[in-house]
Amino acid sequence: MLQAIDLTKRYEDGHLALDALNLEIKPGEIFFLLGANGAGKTTTINLLLNFIEPTLGKALVNGIDVMEQPLETKKHIAFVSENVMLYGSFTACQNLDFFARLGGKTNLTKKDYYDVMRRVGLQEEAFERKLKTFSKGMRQKVGLAIAIIKDADNIVMDEPTSGLDPKSAAELMQILIHLRNSGKAILMCTHDLFRAKAAADRVGIMKEGRLVMLRTREEFLQDDLERIYLDYMQEAVL
Numbered sequence: 001m002l003q004a005i006d007l008t009k010r011y012e013d014g015h016l017a018l019d020a021l022n023l024e025i026k027p028g029e030i031f032f033l034l035g036a037n038g039a040g041k042t043t044t045i046n047l048l049l050n051f052i053e054p055t056l057g058k059a060l061v062n063g064i065d066v067m068e069q070p071l072e073t074k075k076h077i078a079f080v081s082e083n084v085m086l087y088g089s090f091t092a093c094q095n096l097d098f099f100a101r102l103g104g105k106t107n108l109t110k111k112d113y114y115d116v117m118r119r120v121g122l123q124e125e126a127f128e129r130k131l132k133t134f135s136k137g138m139r140q141k142v143g144l145a146i147a148i149i150k151d152a153d154n155i156v157m158d159e160p161t162s163g164l165d166p167k168s169a170a171e172l173m174q175i176l177i178h179l180r181n182s183g184k185a186i187l188m189c190t191h192d193l194f195r196a197k198a199a200a201d202r203v204g205i206m207k208e209g210r211l212v213m214l215r216t217r218e219e220f221l222q223d224d225l226e227r228i229y230l231d232y233m234q235e236a237v238l
């Protein structure tokens with residue numbers, strides 16, 4: 001479970017990027033966080049991952065405060081970003097092995113790594129190739145494979161479909177649905193309304209650091225999500 005309680009971030013330059021966010025993402029739920037550029041989505045993720053400190057409020061992972069127990073909370077959260085940080089001179093398989101060991105998983109075999117790389121749709125000929133020869137989408141798949149191997153209760157994703165071709169993006173959604181069904185709590189920050197419509201259990205819209213809309217799947221399917229989104233964006237202009 002991921003929780004934000006009055007979570008607030010004012011950056012050093014005085015900009016209020018996140019204004020008292022209250023949000024809970026439960027086990028077995030895919031939550032899509034939408035919002036314009038600069039709305040505060042990545043800031044929210046960075047606070048949950050304890051990459052930055054809140055100005056006020058709390059971020060909790062499985063009920064534990066990320067500021068109080070950073071090492072413990074990091075065990076329970078896997079992160080897939082748009083620009084996955086991986087080792088260029090290692091092969092895909094070596095990257096998986098490195099990060100698996102870093103996460104304390106020392107009993108995995110090459111077969112386990114190959115299985116998960118197949119699952120995320122990485123082409124077989126790339127398994128033993130160095131990462132520096134990979135395209136953006138291929139690197140994202142390796143990042144997703146690392147997150148799956150970590151087997152954390154919570155998965156946080158920042159723009160995961162941005163570098164993926166349509167087939168890979170569709171496969172990613174299938175993987176997320178499978179992970180959701182196995183009880184993971186998934187937070188996905190994206191501009192991809194199409195995927196939100198396809199896979200979200202709940203959707204939130206952020207605007208200027210505030211959560212301005214929250215709807216369950218049942219609720220947003222009664223309306224057109226794109227229209228709802230544009231209506232909320234429009235209000236800022238008026």
Ligand SMILES: Nc1ncnc2c1ncn2[C@@H]1O[C@H](COP(=O)(O)OP(=O)(O)OP(=O)(O)O)[C@@H](O)[C@H]1O
Nearest residue numbers: 011013015017035036037038039040041042043044
């Ligand atoms: N390190 C920083 N210092 C100062 N301001 C920052 C910093 N990081 C982000 N901001 C500001 O905080 C606001 C929220 O940024 P954030 O990256 O969270 O937005 P986002 O919703 O992820 O946007 P995008 O859709 O473009 O990824 C923006 O106005 C941004 O300029």
Ligand SMILES: [Mg+2]
Nearest residue numbers: 041042043158
């Ligand atoms: Mg962002």
